[in-house]
Amino acid sequence: MNKHAALDLKSSRIAGGIHTDQRHDSAHKHVTGTAVYIDDMPEPAGTLHGCLGLSTATHATIRSMDLSAVRAAPGVVDVLTAKDIPGENDISPTGRHDEPVLADGKVQFYGQPVFCVIARTREEARRACRLAKIEYDEHPFITDAAEADPKNPKLVTEPLTLKRGDAAATIARAPRRVKGQMRVGGQDHFYLEGQIALAVPGEDRDVTVYSSTQHPSEVQHMVAHVLGVPNHAVTVEIRRMGGGFGGKETQGNQFAALAAVAAKRTGKAVKIRPDRDDDMTATGKRHDFLIDYEAGYDDEGNILGAEFRYAARCGFSADLSGAVTDRALFHCDNAYYYPAVRAVSAPLYTNTVSNTAFRGFGGPQGMVGAERIIDEVAFALGKDPLEIRRRNFYGTDTRNVTPYHQTVEDNIIGRIVDELEKSSDYQRRRRQIAAFNANSDVVKRGIALTPLKFGISFTATQFNQAGALVHVYTDGSVHLNHGGTEMGQGLYVKVAQVVAEEFQIDLDQVKITATTTAKVPNTSATAASSGSDLNGMAAQNAARQIKDRLIDFASETHGVAKDQILFLPNRVRIGNQEIPFVELVKQAYNARVQLSAAGFYKTPKIHWDREKGSGHPFYYFAYGAACAEVSVDTLTGEYMVERADILHETGRSLNRAIDLGQIEGGFIQGMGWLTTEELWWDGKGRLRTHAPSTYKIPLASDRPKIFNVTLADWPEAHEPTIHRSKAVGEPPFMLAMSVLHALSDAVASVADHKVCPCLDAPATPERVLMTIERLRKTRAEH
């Protein structure tokens, strides 16, 4: 039976090309429970299980460690400590050598992995862990950014300064000034599938690691580094993750490295899957920030100069904190032009888990600082914050240079905001809300419309490259592989659409295969929203190489000019005749034409000089805006998001259905960050919010009651991106700023909008209530 008989050779369009709504490739598997995540893979016979022993001191020297009872416990096969690491005891992703796999002599946060038990069952490993006897000599510690020495804080990596013009002098000369400090909380990823690694030992020095990671190449390098073997000995594979959000960019390294070490020592497959509390305790999160800001502005609300200091709780090691705090600075402008600006970062050392990537990667925290200044200016002038926002938007031909000296060439924020203002009926609702509040003593409503502009590209220029591998088999089916990973964002299906489009074959002819370091090497993390941009281009490049060979071959054998050869849906027109795609493939095979290609792409145009704080770090910007309305119970601080309207753009979307899901999901996740998700450390430096019982993630009941999400249909990428589409993973997250500002607007009504609420994030009901109390007090005093 040849399945191709069923292919439609007449149709004018393939099934599943670009710019069409395609379901997630695993849709059927997801609803039938047959999608395989790492914990669902059949375990090799004799698989052992690991559990990490975590420190119970926040900053201490290990005086003594007695693991004899652990070793003697039932089922225990091996116990690893720092001295058992055969290669480097280090998994610092930036090569700073500041992050041990297992603590060696000292611990720097409560919950740091100190040893690892390998046992026959997970249960036995967990039980044995508790039998360790470790004595600590404790040292002073700091867990909070506010405790750091403001003059000379200990940093985990070099800070960055961005400046244009003389901000201090401009502010000093400005008719009006504002100065303040803002706190923005962190966020746990709570990927529903926790961290997990399964290492299977091979012959020689080889090991294969199945790792739930967004960055298989880095896991490969880390495992090799920790084992002390060449990269070629390590293969890392991942078919899908149950969520990543940045939390599996570097945080999978530890589990993969330990599983691999144990696998090589015992000769058995080893699986490490921490339980949820250990996962939340021992893996990094979104950075919380303390933002100092000062701005000078005029009576109309034009910002003349702005100064920022973004201090971040980075934890005990650098991890990705340098790039995260850099990105915060890159977004201290959001969509606003500052005639003069100076922004500095302070990546602080703290005795907490090392913070890491999370959707937006510091960008959201940067923007929240910009929006606070807008709020302050609006309140001081008694104007609608939207008016101040609009007044300060980047221009198109003038007022278009960012604090990092890149010119904004694709600005569409004005139109986005205008359209949303109309479609959300902002002005009328604002008046209605004022009238409602005048007659409502307890429940107050608030509304806000916030814009966003987000820079797309890795700011480390070298990461902006990607590879893909495409094989065409002799039955006309296609095998696709690339360096991007699937975590639910729909990258796999988008890239497959690109390949189907290129060959003009139906999408189901393209087999999507698991990401593995053995097929495409030296890849970048699937991060920075760059997955489709980079991997789509690389896959297109691979497909085009094969297509070009097919065209050359057809032209030669059929004696037809190359421009007379056209790929039509599931068939190829060669001069006057049409033959099925598979026919051409067979002929080409018989003529010994290579039907496999490795594709490559590197983003053009980008460069960045960190020393000078100047360059063109972003290939383009993504834009969007959201309008949120909330109601707040001013006696309890509890609130509801009554309605949210979103207008977002992804250029010429490759797949609108997938993009809409990202926008809705990003908004709700962002809302969680700015409202209910609060990380809390106690006085002993222990994170006490390490399970969903104490850490409140948005539920179905928390989403806006009315939720209108629109993908703008008119924009297209200004640059030649993959079919003029734009990235979608991170930008929508920041649409949630509208909720924080709507809450702020509701809260402000208790003081007749005369006092800027300066509502910090997360705006938990408790914090909302405290802000209401503060405003009432301030109002009474004046």
Next chain:
Amino acid sequence: MTADASSVSTPWMALRDTDRPAEPATRPDTVVAVDFIVNGKPCRLELDPRTTLLDALRDHVGLTGTKKGCDHGQCGACTVIVNGRRTLSCLSFAQMNDRDEITTVEGLASDGRLHPVQQAFIDHDAFQCGYCTPGQIMSAIGCISEGHAETDADIREYMSGNICRCAAYPNIVAAIRQARDEMERA
């Protein structure tokens, strides 16, 4: 928030002070036999009495469709249907389910036809990473059969035991609405 710098020794204690005290690290010699019907098939297991229904299904029956998100009854990923009621399988000891009838996500489709809730989840793209999906689907079936899917507000409220970190909630609610109508018609 700084600790006394003098040398304080902290013996290894329970991982977190909220944890229960350390338990004996011995394996019980006792094994219990559990009989239940899983997706219509009788099934007899010999288990450590502390085995949860979730682990029994995943590790002993070999049905890995049911997911472990938190193992604490806080996320809903492990939801299965026990004797017609939605249940968090991580909070139930398997031996408590002796003689029970259990349905997991693998047991919903019949004769190659998807259950209306499964089909609705596909029709509405009601997932991203898919990890919460089996639990959402089982919970949705419970929600509809309990009569708690009358309005969108009801659906949101009665589905609030199932976390979707990808926040595919709008589509999940839309899918449940469609499935409800279809199941009511049937």
